[in-house]
Structures are given as structure tokens and as C-alpha cells.
Amino acid sequence: MTTLLSVSGVSRRFSTDVLTDVGLELKAGELVTMVGRSGSGKSALLALLAGFDQPDTGSIDITGLPAASSPPWSTMAVLPQSFGLLDELTLEENVASPMLFSGGEAGEAMATAAELLTRLGIGELTRRYPAEVSIGQRQRVALARAVAGKPKVLLADEPTAHLDHATIELAVQLLLDFVHDGSACLVATHDPALTARAHRRLQLVDGRLTEDQ
Numbered sequence: 001m002t003t004l005l006s007v008s009g010v011s012r013r014f015s016t017d018v019l020t021d022v023g024l025e026l027k028a029g030e031l032v033t034m035v036g037r038s039g040s041g042k043s044a045l046l047a048l049l050a051g052f053d054q055p056d057t058g059s060i061d062i063t064g065l066p067a068a069s070s071p072p073w074s075t076m077a078v079l080p081q082s083f084g085l086l087d088e089l090t091l092e093e094n095v096a097s098p099m100l101f102s103g104g105e106a107g108e109a110m111a112t113a114a115e116l117l118t119r120l121g122i123g124e125l126t127r128r129y130p131a132e133v134s135i136g137q138r139q140r141v142a143l144a145r146a147v148a149g150k151p152k153v154l155l156a157d158e159p160t161a162h163l164d165h166a167t168i169e170l171a172v173q174l175l176l177d178f179v180h181d182g183s184a185c186l187v188a189t190h191d192p193a194l195t196a197r198a199h200r201r202l203q204l205v206d207g208r209l210t211e212d213q
């Protein structure tokens with residue numbers, strides 16, 4: 001299987017050592033979860049992988065290119081804890097935006113956006129704005145948008161934190177189908193339902209990343 005994300009010897013220090021000698025490979029088709037106590041460095045690692053921050057040592061490649069080179073939309077998407085939705089766009093327009101930014105046809109992008117929202121149980125809310133829906137509904141919009149542009153690598157920070165059990169199942173199935181089509185996804189999560197369905201499980205303890213066997 002093709003390696004889509006490759007991390008080697010990555011360390012990051014703020015006032016203390018937050019990440020130490022982190023190594024990781026993500027291959028096409030993999031949904032991988034990362035658990036760790038609050039403050040263990042999960043978001044710090046995702047920020048490095050996304051190219052938002054630079055490691056003190058080590059290397060991070062996304063589809064063979066350095067993460068710091070700002071890979072294009074088509075290569076990587078980030079689903080942050082705060083969702084990052086655009087308030088002035090409808091839910092459907094938010095989801096369509098990665099497809100439009102990468103040159104997709106408007107009608108097709110809006111149709112795909114509506115399909116994704118329907119799949120996540122909020123097909124009747126497509127014309128609403130983020131301020132007009134609940135936090136769990138906003139989280140589903142952010143998830144739909146994250147997969148909409150079919151990025152090769154998706155980095156997601158607690159993508160099911162505001163969802164009920166039934167909706168978590170919809171979200172997990174969406175992520176599994178997404179990676180099945182040839183992408184890879186790394187998810188920082190405390191959600192046992194999501195972790196149970198992952199292909200591999202990582203743990204971040206005291207800044208060191210290990211894999212559950």
C-alpha cells in the first residue's frame with residue numbers, strides 16, 4: 001500500500017518537551033486513531049503534521065513532500081476541534097467549498113455536499129447557516145467538508161466529540177468509506193466507538209507515540 005504520511009524522529013519542545021522522537025507512517029486505506037491524556041500532545045502533533053508548526057528535529061512528509069511546503073487542498077485536509085466553518089456560508093456551501101476551491105463544477109459540488117449532509121442525517125438543514133444549528137450538527141458539517149474534497153490525508157481532532165451514539169456510527173462509516181477509496185486518516189480521539197473500528201490504534205504517552213498491538 002502507498003505511504004501517504006511519513007514521520008520520523010520528530011521532537012517539539014515548548015517550555016517542556018511535548019513530543020519526543022515521534023515516528024509514524026500512514027498508508028492508503030488506513031483509519032488510525034491516536035489516544036492520549038489531555039495535554040499529552042495530540043493537537044501539537046496534528047499541528048506539526050498539518051504544517052501549522054515546525055518540529056525542532058525530524059521530518060514530516062505528506063505524499064512525499066515536506067509538510068512545511070503547504071500541501072494543496074487535494075493532498076491534505078484538517079478537521080480542527082473548533083470546526084473552522086465559515087459563518088457567512090450555508091452548511092451546503094461550507095461542505096462544497098473544498099471542491100469549489102480545487103476547481104470543481106458548482107452544481108456538482110453542491111449536489112455532493114447535499115449527499116454528504118444527508119448521509120450524516122442533516123440533509124434537511126442544507127440552507128441553514130452555522131449559527132442556526134446545534135454544535136453536533138456543526139460538527140457533522142465540518143466532517144462532511146473534511147472528506148468532500150477527497151484529500152489524500154485527513155487529520156481530524158476529536159471529530160465525534162459532540163455526537164450521539166447513532167450519529168457516531170454514521171460518522172465512522174463515512175470515515176471508513178473515505179479511506180477505502182485510497183486516502184488515509186489520523187484521528188485524535190477519546191471516543192471508544194471510533195477507536196474500536198480503526199485499523200490501527202496509537203497512544204501518546206509522555207510525548208512518545210506507541211502502537212497498540
Ligand SMILES: Nc1ncnc2c1ncn2[C@@H]1O[C@H](COP(=O)(O)OP(=O)(O)OP(=O)(O)O)[C@@H](O)[C@H]1O
Nearest residue numbers: 014015018036037038039040041042043044045188
Ligand atoms: N503553542 C504552544 N506554546 C506553549 N505550549 C504549548 C503550545 N501548544 C501546546 N502546548 C503545550 O503542549 C502540551 C500538549 O498540548 P496539546 O494541545 O497538544 O494537548 P492535547 O493532547 O491535544 O490535549 P487535549 O486532549 O486536552 O486537547 C500542553 O502542555 C500544552 O500546554
